[in-house]
Amino acid sequence: MKATARIVRRAAGVEGEWPDDTLPLLRRLYAARGARDMHAAQPKLAGLLPPSALSNIAHATALLADAIAAHQRILVVGDFDCDGATACAVGVRGLRMLGATDVHHAVPNRMVHGYGLSPALVEELAPLRPDVLVTVDHGIACHAGIAAARARGWTVLVTDHHLPGEQLPPAHAIVDPNLAGDGFPSKALAGVGVIFYVLLALRAELRGRGAFADAGPDLGELLDLVAVGTVADLVPLDVNNRALVLAGLRRLRQGKGCIGLRALIEASGRDAARLTASDIGYALAPRLNAAGRLEDMALGIELLLCEQPQRAREIAALLEEINAERRAVQQAMTDEAETAVARALLQAEGQAPLAACLFDAQWHPGVIGLVASRMKDRLHRPVVAFAPAEPGAELLRGSARSIAGLHMRDVLAAIDARHPGLIERFGGHAMAAGLSLPRAALPAFGEALLAQVERLVDPSTLHAELLSDGELAPHEFDWRHAEALQMAGPWGQAFPEPLFDGVFDVVQWRPLKERHVRYTLRLAGLPAPVNAIHFGGWRGQPPPPRMHLAYRLVRDDYRGGEAIQLIVEHGEPAGA
Numbered sequence: 001m002k003a004t005a006r007i008v009r010r011a012a013g014v015e016g017e018w019p020d021d022t023l024p025l026l027r028r029l030y031a032a033r034g035a036r037d038m039h040a041a042q043p044k045l046a047g048l049l050p051p052s053a054l055s056n057i058a059h060a061t062a063l064l065a066d067a068i069a070a071h072q073r074i075l076v077v078g079d080f081d082c083d084g085a086t087a088c089a090v091g092v093r094g095l096r097m098l099g100a101t102d103v104h105h106a107v108p109n110r111m112v113h114g115y116g117l118s119p120a121l122v123e124e125l126a127p128l129r130p131d132v133l134v135t136v137d138h139g140i141a142c143h144a145g146i147a148a149a150r151a152r153g154w155t156v157l158v159t160d161h162h163l164p165g166e167q168l169p170p171a172h173a174i175v176d177p178n179l180a181g182d183g184f185p186s187k188a189l190a191g192v193g194v195i196f197y198v199l200l201a202l203r204a205e206l207r208g209r210g211a212f213a214d215a216g217p218d219l220g221e222l223l224d225l226v227a228v229g230t231v232a233d234l235v236p237l238d239v240n241n242r243a244l245v246l247a248g249l250r251r252l253r254q255g256k257g258c259i260g261l262r263a264l265i266e267a268s269g270r271d272a273a274r275l276t277a278s279d280i281g282y283a284l285a286p287r288l289n290a291a292g293r294l295e296d297m298a299l300g301i302e303l304l305l306c307e308q309p310q311r312a313r314e315i316a317a318l319l320e321e322i323n324a325e326r327r328a329v330q331q332a333m334t335d336e337a338e339t340a341v342a343r344a345l346l347q348a349e350g351q352a353p354l355a356a357c358l359f360d361a362q363w364h365p366g367v368i369g370l371v372a373s374r375m376k377d378r379l380h381r382p383v384v385a386f387a388p389a390e391p392g393a394e395l396l397r398g399s400a401r402s403i404a405g406l407h408m409r410d411v412l413a414a415i416d417a418r419h420p421g422l423i424e425r426f427g428g429h430a431m432a433a434g435l436s437l438p439r440a441a442l443p444a445f446g447e448a449l450l451a452q453v454e455r456l457v458d459p460s461t462l463h464a465e466l467l468s469d470g471e472l473a474p475h476e477f478d479w480r481h482a483e484a485l486q487m488a489g490p491w492g493q494a495f496p497e498p499l500f501d502g503v504f505d506v507v508q509w510r511p512l513k514e515r516h517v518r519y520t521l522r523l524a525g526l527p528a529p530v531n532a533i534h535f536g537g538w539r540g541q542p543p544p545p546r547m548h549l550a551y552r553l554v555r556d557d558y559r560g561g562e563a564i565q566l567i568v569e570h571g572e573p574a575g576a
Contacts, residue, residue, distance in 0.1 A: 005380075005464035005570055007501045007550050016040075025476055026488050029469055029498050041488075043243035045220070051201035055182040060157050060173040060198060061205040067132045067155070068100045068206070075130035077117055078107040078301060079137040079191065080292030082285045086229030087136035087159075087192040089258075089304035090222045094199035097217040098206060104128055105305075107297045110366050111390055114397070115427075115434060117145035122152070130154055137191025137229075138162070140176055141427040143169045159194045161235070162427055163409055188236040188494075192229030193244060196222060223248040224257035225304060227490075231277045232285035234431070236494035245490045249275060260303035263312035264288070267320050277490035278497065287316075290323035293366030326367065333363050333371045337385065341375065354462070355382045355453040357446035359396065363387035369399035369432070376401040380464040382408060382453055384435075386442065395424070396442060400433040405461035406453065408433040414456070415448045422448065466550045466570050468501040474525035479562035482555045501550045503574045504532075511538045519543075521566070531556065534568035546574040 016036025018027050026041075035041040051057055067074055074095055078088025088105050095103045106125055108114065113121045116138040122145055125133075132155045139146065139158035146169040149156050158171040163178050175198055177184040189197065196219070203216050227248020230241055237245065251257055252265070252275050261284070265272045268283040291300040303315040337358050345352060356379060358371070365387040372385040384400040402408035412426040412433055422445060426435035437445055472481075491497035507529050508520040519532040532551065550570040556563035 005466050007468050007548065007570065008465045009470050009501075010467045023481065023484050025472075025481055026484060029485075029488075032469060033495050040239055042246060043239045045243055045247050047239070048243055049185055049240050051197045051204070053184040054175055054177060054197060054201070055179050055184070056173050056175055057198065057201045058205075060159075060175050061202040063132065063155060063157055063173055064095070064134075064198075064202050065205045065209060065211075068095070068098065068211075069209075070131075071101050072131035073102040073104065073129065074100055074132045074134060075125065075128055076103065076105045076134045076136060077121070077125075077138075078105065078297070079116070080107055080110050080297040081137075082232035082288045082292075082300075083191045083229040084137035085288055085292070085297050085300045085304060086225040086232070087190075087195045088301050090192055090199070090225050090229075091134060091136050091159075091195045092305060093225075093258075094196070094202075094219060094222055097219065097221075098199065098202055099211060104130065105301060107292075107301055109296050109298075110292060114389065114436070115425075117142040117149065119144050119148040121145060122148040126152060132157065134195075135159060136195045139169065139171065140164045140174070141169070141425070143167070146171050159191070159198055161189050161191050161194050163429065165413075165427075186238055186240040188238045188241055190230040190233040190235045190241075192226050192233075193235075193241065196226050196244070220247065220251075221256075224251045224261055227252070227277075228261065228280050228284055228288075231280040231490065231492055232289070234281075234493050237277075237490060237492040238494060242490055242495065245277060245492075249277065249490060258304060258306075259309055259312045260306045260315070263306075263309070263316040264303065264319070266313070267316035274487070276486055277492050278486075281492070286326070287319045287323045290326040291319055293370075294322055294326055294329070294364070329364055330367050330370050330374075333360070333367055334374050336360055336363075337371050337375050338378070341379065352379055352381060353450060354457060355384070355449050357384050357386070357442070357449055359386040359442060361388060365389055365397040368397065369401070369434075372399045372401040373432075376403065380462065382406055382411070382449075384449060388439070389436065394439045396437055396439050398435045398437065400428070400435065402431050402433075403461055404431075406457050411449070411452050411456060414452050415445070418452070419444070419448055466499065466501075467496070468550055469498050470500065471502045472500050472553065474523070477523070477526055477530060477553065477564065479555060479564055482553050482564045485553060486555065497552065499550055499552055499569060501548065503546065503548050506543055506545055506547055509543055514538060517543065517568075519566075519568070521549075530564065530566060532566035532568050534571060537568060537571060543571065544573040547571050548574045 010032050013031030030041040076091040078084040092105050108121050133149050134157045136159050140160040140162050146156050156171040158174040160176045177187050177189050227245045270279045288300045291297050306312040368385040368387045372383045376383040382402040384398050386396045386398040389395040389397045400408045407430040409428045416423050424436045504521040504523050507522050510518050517534045517537045520529045522529045549568050551566040551568045556565040
């Protein structure tokens with residue numbers, strides 16, 4: 001079961017100014033993504049947007065500078081995903097680098113506290129008696145928790161990147177590029193990017209107060225963590241974010257990353273010297289996220305703050321085990337979701353609904369986001385997956401994923417406005433959101449979801465499209481170009497990894513593990529056949545002898561040397 005898709009050629013970009021040694025293929029790809037020179041394609045830290053453009057940044061950093069000067073206790077509270085964990089580690093490490101002597105950290109347990117700074121979490125943190133509490137990657141929707149913290153006399157600083165509601169929480173200061181009227185030109189910062197910017201501004205504030213004998217500490221040492229959190233959170237990689245990610249990748253490739261990330265890279269089997277944004281997204285982030293999904297993200301944050309190599313390797317090995325368990329749970333839940341959707345499609349005579357609302361009483365709340373994402377890709381429809389907040393609970397936690405052109409948080413906000421009290425709480429972004437509601441309200445929510453999607457969705461967005469960069473020339477099917485494509489990023493959201501298409505003759509094929517297909521392909525002009533693999537592409541019957549494929553060109557590290565292969569993303573009979 002998979003949504004039909006069609007391959008669409010990406011519009012060509014305007015040619016710009018490039019160094020003479022830039023491959024023509026890369027010039028074409030960069031231009032098609034709006035980059036007209038190497039500064040836009042491979043931006044440097046010198047071009048970072050200034051922190052001063054962020055609203056409330058001066059007030060926030062004054063609070064922190066006062067706290068450091070008075071040796072007050074600062075508590076950094078993170079979130080239980082990769083962005084939240086890296087943001088917490090950046091906050092703790094950065095504050096200590098800037099002179100804070102009493103810095104602690106905490107993170108909610110998904111199964112115990114739910115999302116964000118809640119009154120229950122504040123109660124649990126009360127024995128720490130912090131003077132200042134800093135939220136990272138959350139807080140903009142935590143009204144009750146922030147009120148509880150303030151009632152205890154704590155100063156509360158919110159650093160977040162999520163969209164605010166109509167009313168802001170009662171924090172002493174809020175730094176969020178998505179606040180109404182905020183003048184920061186990029187609205188794409190991840191939570192880890194926001195706290196990094198707060199630290200940059202704090203360093204400037206402390207310089208102005210004469211806190212350093214020189215320029216102060218090098219906060220660039222934190223960019224490995226910033227890169228991991230930014231890529232993991234799937235925020236758009238605009239020029240500013242690409243500068244942050246590139247600088248972080250450079251540190252990791254040079255072996256200068258923090259001890260915990262180096263251990264995680266080793267455990268994942270990746271080559272640190274050739275690490276890419278894709279490696280972060282598919283290898284590092286899932287292992288960190290697994291801690292927050294099935295166990296406790298405190299373990300992931302411990303890894304990111306660890307200074308003992310042996311302990312870091314132990315934690316990385318444990319995260320590897322947890323991630324293996326997560327994959328098994330995810331696969332079982334996805335199989336159950338696909339069965340439920342197939343049953344619904346059969347009843348509807350194959351007509352896919354505008355949105356899918358899925359629930360199983362045995363599902364794990366830490367994995368529903370992955371299931372929603374997988375089913376969204378399968379159906380090309382917005383999907384909300386629910387699970388009990390804890391085994392047997394009447395409160396459900398939901399995770400929503402949307403398609404391009406349909407803003408998921410706006411959908412939930414509209415449902416909340418039309419049906420007050422139906423949703424207990426919600427928040428999120430355009431493409432992903434979270435919510436909670438009573439189990440008894442699930443049928444009403446499903447109906448409201450369908451109705452609201454019908455009001456807002458543009459029917460043209462319900463047909464999946466694969467944007468292709470066109471055909472590769474025969475001389476571009478080589479190791480040199482595959483290597484250049486891999487290292488030329490960072491590719492990611494809003495700066496997508498290159499995808500090509502072409503018509504190939506199928507020389508040989510064989511299924512792998514009844515899920516994938518291995519091909520040997522021939523293309524006119526190529527002196528020899530090329531190997532390809534289509535993960536998840538097995539349909540139970542032989543492929544046609546001639547196929548139109550959308551694919552990525554990569555090095556074939558399994559064969560070694562200068563071998564290449566194609567990773568097929570979509571295949572259809574030639575001429576279809």
